[in-house]
Amino acid sequence: MGKKGILLVNLGTPDSPKTADVRKYLDEFLMDGRVIDVNPVLRTLLVKGIIVPFRGPKSAKIYKEIWTEQGSPLLIYGKNVKNAIADRLGEDYHVELAMRYQSPSIPDALERLKQAKVDSIKVIPLFPQYASASTGSVHQLVMEIVSQWQAIPSISFVNSYYDHPGMIKVFADNTRKYLDEGWDHILFSFHGVPQRHMRKADVSGEHCLKVKDCCKTLTENNKFCYSAQCHQTAKLIAEELNLSDDKYSLCFQSRLGNDPWMQPYTSDVLKELAGKGVKRILVLCPAFVADCLETLFEISFEYQEEFEELGGEKVQLVESLNDNPAWIDALEDIILNKN
Ligand SMILES: C=CC1=C(C)c2cc3[nH]c(cc4nc(cc5[nH]c(cc1n2)c(C)c5CCC(=O)O)C(CCC(=O)O)=C4C)c(C)c3C=C
Numbered sequence: 391m392g393k394k395g396i397l398l399v400n401l402g403t404p405d406s407p408k409t410a411d412v413r414k415y416l417d418e419f420l421m422d423g424r425v426i427d428v429n430p431v432l433r434t435l436l437v438k439g440i441i442v443p444f445r446g447p448k449s450a451k452i453y454k455e456i457w458t459e460q461g462s463p464l465l466i467y468g469k470n471v472k473n474a475i476a477d478r479l480g481e482d483y484h485v486e487l488a489m490r491y492q493s494p495s496i497p498d499a500l501e502r503l504k505q506a507k508v509d510s511i512k513v514i515p516l517f518p519q520y521a522s523a524s525t526g527s528v529h530q531l532v533m534e535i536v537s538q539w540q541a542i543p544s545i546s547f548v549n550s551y552y553d554h555p556g557m558i559k560v561f562a563d564n565t566r567k568y569l570d571e572g573w574d575h576i577l578f579s580f581h582g583v584p585q586r587h588m589r590k591a592d593v594s595g596e597h598c599l600k601v602k603d604c605c606k607t608l609t610e611n612n613k614f615c616y617s618a619q620c621h622q623t624a625k626l627i628a629e630e631l632n633l634s635d636d637k638y639s640l641c642f643q644s645r646l647g648n649d650p651w652m653q654p655y656t657s658d659v660l661k662e663l664a665g666k667g668v669k670r671i672l673v674l675c676p677a678f679v680a681d682c683l684e685t686l687f688e689i690s691f692e693y694q695e696e697f698e699e700l701g702g703e704k705v706q707l708v709e710s711l712n713d714n715p716a717w718i719d720a721l722e723d724i725i726l727n728k729n
Pocket residue numbers: 401402403404416424425426445449462464517521523524581582583584644646677678681682683684
């Protein structure tokens with residue numbers, strides 16, 4: 391019998407923080423029709439004509455701030471997790487790590503699984519919540535590639551694990567370490583997506599952004615809604631920490647462009663909290679399994695600065711799952727038990 395193939399996939403990061411590499415990364419990322427989901431001509435004009443030329447140098451500056459001697463944190467944690475889970479699963483498994491954009495690429499990782507003559511492939515996106523722009527894009531590309539193979543092995547795709555008890559517990563345990571430092575409020579800041587993506591993911595066509603508080607609870611109608619899955623993750627972590635409803639709130643960061651994104655925006659919530667006299671905020675980012683530009687810079691630097699200007703004092707990031715051994719336990723359970 392051959393081995394079982396496991397393909398772990400995260401979003402991607404530039405090969406280096408040089409402007410040319412950041413532009414290459416942004417170009418591949420934002421030309422994805424599941425990310426900028428407008429007609430191809432408009433997308434090409436927007437991405438190649440405006441976003442990449444102007445955002446490239448700005449993003450490169452930020453990447454330089456978070457870059458380490460070993461490279462981009464997102465990739466370093468990805469490699470550590472891949473090695474740890476491969477050790478854990480042992481001889482019967484062949485584990486590969488890929489990035490949806492840039493390297494290591496999905497085509498190369500799939501080729502290695504093919505060369506290893508695996509009997510099956512299980513695709514595990516490193517995104518706890520399903521979004522068309524993240525998990526959907528990974529699954530689409532894997533399907534496109536594997537559909538061209540002569541011999542197609544058994545293949546399965548994990549949609550999400552927003553409520554996995556082991557994962558929830560790692561976020562909660564990471565938070566507990568800070569709790570006795572006296573925080574006025576706890577924020578769950580998730581990466582946002584445009585509201586248009588929420589409408590498209592509504593399998594009923596009658597729920598998301600149409601019903602009051604549409605995504606605050608998870609139902610049959612919104613089970614693939616990224617926002618509903620984010621709310622559920624936050625609720626479960628809050629329950630694990632025994633937080634009362636008034637002690638925490640949820641918000642969405644990283645908006646790009648002028649279209650409305652999922653709300654409330656993190657910046658607006660910071661403004662509101664500062665207005666109420668809140669001084670010290672603890673922030674969790676449970677859309678990310680690893681610390682990356684969005685947490686290390688956006689939360690710890692940009693939102694810290696914004697909050698200070700509003701009269702606040704401290705925005706403290708709770709570290710992500712990274713290569714925490716308890717996360718490896720949870721991931722092992724996801725690999726072995728999730729369909
Ligand atoms: C958690 C899952 C993610 C979703 C969903 C997602 C959607 C999404 N993102 C952009 C635009 C950008 N995102 C950027 C960085 C980035 N995004 C995610 C994850 C999700 N994005 C991660 C893990 C990262 C960090 C990568 C790293 O190298 O550390 C960036 C690049 C940085 C910047 O210039 O700000 C952009 C741009 C859109 C438009 C979108 C959905 C439509």
